[in-house]
């Protein structure tokens with residue numbers, strides 16, 4: 001594991017998120033209430049790109065079938081909805097984030 005700079009603080013304002021590929025890992029970095037969090041960017045259900053999903057508070061919704069993940073922990077809080085039925089899927093990985101100066105660094 002090592003800390004890798006992914007962005008500058010000003011690149012991800014409060015309430016916004018951005019996807020990155022870091023050391024071969026697909027990562028979603030989110031600014032939730034002024035704190036930065038990083039979780040896996042590829043949906044655990046069927047590979048949807050969470051960076052193209054919808055961020056509401058601390059929950060990101062996958063654009064494909066609506067799975068919801070807590071961006072502060074990676075925990076799946078609602079599974080995909082297919083044919084009107086909610087199914088189950090796994091949690092996202094969560095990565096440690098450190099802000100040094102105006103540099104956002106993720107431990108990958």
Ligand code: FES
Pocket residue numbers: 043044045046047048062063064065066067079080081
């Ligand atoms: S790929 Fe994300 S909910 Fe299906």
